[in-house]
Amino acid sequence: MKNNEPNCMVEIRDLHKHFGPLEVLKGIDIEVANGEVLVIIGPSGSGKSTLLRCINYLEEPTSGEIYVDNTLVNDRSLKHKAFQEHLNRTRCKMGMVFQQFNLFPHMTVLENVIESPIHVMKQDRPTAISKAEDLLEMVGLAAKRDNYPATLSGGQQQRVAIARALAMEPSVMLFDEVTSALDPELVGEVLRVMETLAREGMTMLVVTHEMGFAEKMADRVVFMADGFVVEDAPPHEMFTNPQHERTKQFLAEVLK
Amino acid sequence: MLDWQIIMHYFPFLLKGAWLTLQISVISVLLGLIFGLIAALCKLSHNKLLRGAASFYIWLIRSTPLLVQLFIIYFGLPQLGIDLSPMVAGILGLSLNAGAYNAETIRGGIISVHSGQMEASRSLGMSFGLAMRRIILPQALRIIIPPLGNNFIILIKDTSLVSTITVIELTMTAQRLIGSTYKPFEMYLMAAVLYAIMTSAAALLLQTFEKRFALERR
Numbered sequence: 001m002k003n004n005e006p007n008c009m010v011e012i013r014d015l016h017k018h019f020g021p022l023e024v025l026k027g028i029d030i031e032v033a034n035g036e037v038l039v040i041i042g043p044s045g046s047g048k049s050t051l052l053r054c055i056n057y058l059e060e061p062t063s064g065e066i067y068v069d070n071t072l073v074n075d076r077s078l079k080h081k082a083f084q085e086h087l088n089r090t091r092c093k094m095g096m097v098f099q100q101f102n103l104f105p106h107m108t109v110l111e112n113v114i115e116s117p118i119h120v121m122k123q124d125r126p127t128a129i130s131k132a133e134d135l136l137e138m139v140g141l142a143a144k145r146d147n148y149p150a151t152l153s154g155g156q157q158q159r160v161a162i163a164r165a166l167a168m169e170p171s172v173m174l175f176d177e178v179t180s181a182l183d184p185e186l187v188g189e190v191l192r193v194m195e196t197l198a199r200e201g202m203t204m205l206v207v208t209h210e211m212g213f214a215e216k217m218a219d220r221v222v223f224m225a226d227g228f229v230v231e232d233a234p235p236h237e238m239f240t241n242p243q244h245e246r247t248k249q250f251l252a253e254v255l256k
Numbered sequence: 257m258l259d260w261q262i263i264m265h266y267f268p269f270l271l272k273g274a275w276l277t278l279q280i281s282v283i284s285v286l287l288g289l290i291f292g293l294i295a296a297l298c299k300l301s302h303n304k305l306l307r308g309a310a311s312f313y314i315w316l317i318r319s320t321p322l323l324v325q326l327f328i329i330y331f332g333l334p335q336l337g338i339d340l341s342p343m344v345a346g347i348l349g350l351s352l353n354a355g356a357y358n359a360e361t362i363r364g365g366i367i368s369v370h371s372g373q374m375e376a377s378r379s380l381g382m383s384f385g386l387a388m389r390r391i392i393l394p395q396a397l398r399i400i401i402p403p404l405g406n407n408f409i410i411l412i413k414d415t416s417l418v419s420t421i422t423v424i425e426l427t428m429t430a431q432r433l434i435g436s437t438y439k440p441f442e443m444y445l446m447a448a449v450l451y452a453i454m455t456s457a458a459a460l461l462l463q464t465f466e467k468r469f470a471l472e473r474r
Contacts, residue, residue, distance in 0.1 A: 058375050084383065092381040102376035106394050116380035119390060161376075168380060 008067070009034045009172050009203040010055065015064035017050055024050045026227035028064070032172070035201045039214040039235070042224035043250055048207040051224070052174045055205070056096050057087055069093050069171045092120065095165030099177040101157040103149040103164070109136065110145040113164045121168065128167070135163040139193050155186030159193055172203040179210055211254060215239055223247045262439050263446060270443070273429030274450040280347055280425060281412045281454070287351035288411060289404075292358025297388070299363055310359065317356030323417055325349050330421040346418030354411045361407060365400035366392060398469050405462035409455045416451070426450055 010032040017025040024047045032038045040048045053059040055066055057073055066073040073090050075083065104112050113132035117123040123131075136142045139159035141152075149157050158178055165173060175194065179187040191213050198204055198217045208214065214221050214235055221238040223231040223246075231238065231247045239255070242248050298310035317325070330345040340348065369392050377387035419428035430447040434440045 056379055058379065088381045088383055091379055094379070096376075096379040098372060098376060100370075100372050102370075102372040104373065104376070104391055104395075106398075115390065116382060119386060120381040164380070 007033050009036070009069060010205065011065075011067040012051075012055070013065040013067075015051070015054060015066065016062045017047070017054055017059060018062045024227055025054070025061075028224075028227075028229055030222060030229065030232070032203060032205060034171075034203055036219045037198045037202075037204045037206065037217055038220050038222060039218035040205065040207045040222045040224060041209070041211070041214060041250075041254075042230075045226075046224040047227045048224050049176050052096070052176045052205060052207055056091060056094055056174060058096075088120070092168050093171045095162075095168060095170035095173045097158070097161050097165055097173070097175050097178045099180050101149070101154070101161045101181075103157050103160055105149050108146050108148055109141065109152070109160050112149070112160060113167050116164075117167050132163070132167055135166050136160070138166075138196070139163045140189070153186060154182045155189045158182065158186075158190045162190075162193055162197075166197075172205065173197065175204065175206040175208065177207050177209070179208065209254065211239070211251075223250065225250065258445075259439060259442055262437060262442050266433050266437065266443070267446060269433060270426065270429055270446050270450060273424065273426040273447075274454065276424065277412075277415050277426040277451075278454060280343075280350065280415045280418065280423070284347050284350040284354060284411055284415070285408050287347065288354025288358055288407075291351055291355025292362050295355060295359035296362035296366060299359065300366060314356045314359055317353055322349065322353050322414055323420065325353060326417060326421055342418070342422045346415075346421055346423045350411060350414060350418065353414070354407060357407050357410075358404060361403045362396070362400055364403075365396035368399050369395045398466075401462065401466045401469060405459065405466075408458055408462070412455050412458060413451060 008031055010030070012028055012030045015025050015028040016023065026047075028047075028051060030038070030051075040051065042048050050059055054061045055068065055073065061074050064074075068090060071090050071093070073087075075086060078086055103109075104115065107115065110129065110132055113135060114123075114125070114128040117128040117131065118125060133142060133145065136145055139162055141156060141159055141163070144152060144156065144160075149160065152160065161178075162173075178194075179190050182190065187210065191210060194204070194206070194213070195217055206213070206218070216235075218235045221233060221235045222229055223238065223242070223244075225246050230244050231242060233243075238247070239251065242251055295310045295313055298306040299314070301307055301310075326346065326349040329340065329349045330342060333340065333345075373391055373395065374387055377391045378384070382390070415425060416427040419425060419431065422428075424432070426447050430443040434443045437443065
């Protein structure tokens with residue numbers, strides 16, 4: 001059932017995901033309030049990325065409900081075509097940033113950012129460009145607007161990817177291990193952009209191994225293992241006084 | 257050795273045949289491209305029926321000789337009441353044939369574009385079709401162009417087969433001239449040179465295209 005809390009931005013109810021015989025998510029319940037930063041941590045294979053991908057319907061949930069901004073994402077009562085249109089609309093409310101950046105290599109930085117505003121949101125070109133320039137300014141890449149992605153560093157590409165997602169004016173941002181593919185010295189510049197966003201009040205779901213970011217920026221930290229949410233706590237509690245044995249083990253490993 | 261006088265005298269006739277060959281080639285290349293793209297997208301579709309139909313089409317064409325396909329279209333179909341002119345039958349046969357080979361080439365190019373590109377597009381609210389058109393196909397094109405060019409060149413040469421269904425293109429023109437001149441070496445040699453000019457021009461054109469596409473993303 002849908003929670004009637006008006007401040008709720010993302011709500012996940014009893015989410016299950018199977019890949020064939022393998023059950024990756026075994027009943028996930030998570031709520032994220034408007035403006036909240038939720039950091040999801042856990043060992044690899046725990047289902048963190050699958051969870052984010054289900055929210056955006058890049059993976060089809062096997063069962064359960066996902067609400068984003070009071071809209072049921074996996075509304076299978078809709079017929080095929082209506083569902084696809086519903087999905088396209090709903091996805092516009094979510095910005096997703098990927099581990100591998102996934103910038104469009106055949107387009108310049110600016111073209112990457114304005115592509116969807118123009119072709120999906122039907123913004124006129126000058127409006128889209130001026131907004132894109134503001135966003136590129138925000139991520140510190142205004143000077144690179146006419147470059148092709150291949151000429152940028154990983155950190156720069158990831159910042160463009162963030163700007164591209166923001167250009168759709170999403171209500172929530174999903175970050176899927178966005179610093180994992182970066183050289184260590186490039187991680188900071190991406191995290192700083194995310195911190196700016198968090199301070200501006202963006203609702204964020206962040207899957208990451210950057211415990212420093214979690215500690216500093218998260219309102220809540222969720223620890224996942226083996227397809228379950230094991231622990232859900234404010235960062236201070238999570239990192240200083242974890243309740244579950246599994247959490248303690250994991251944190252002992254990563255904070256070593 | 258060579259009878260140059262004959263060559264000079266009959267060259268304009270062969271040129272006329274070559275002009276028709278060129279027309280057949282261009283139309284068949286374009287139609288073959290459209291058939292190929294449709295079949296490739298069908299084969300990549302989630303719809304079982306479309307996938308099955310595309311697979312059947314590709315299998316049917318690739319497992320039978322082009323010459324037999326042309327004969328079926330031109331000599332066989334009239335029995336079912338479908339009477340096509342030699343030109344239409346020829347172009348249809350050639351482009352259906354090219355389409356099957358292009359389909360596999362195009363499909364290969366599309367699936368070689370990293371899946372993250374489609375995911376990123378969809379996550380930005382793009383429909384499957386829009387993502388295909390704006391994001392996937394332009395990237396696939398760069399991979400597809402060289403093997404597709406190969407298919408085009410094969411198609412230009414295969415147009416000689418439509419001479420068997422009475423289209424008076426380059427090969428047929430040469431054959432007819434041999435009938436009156438008894439100079440097969442000269443006539444076929446001229447035909448060969450004209451084919452070589454057309455295929456080389458096509459190869460050159462494709463090369464330029466390929467280079468421009470590669471440069472665009474620097």
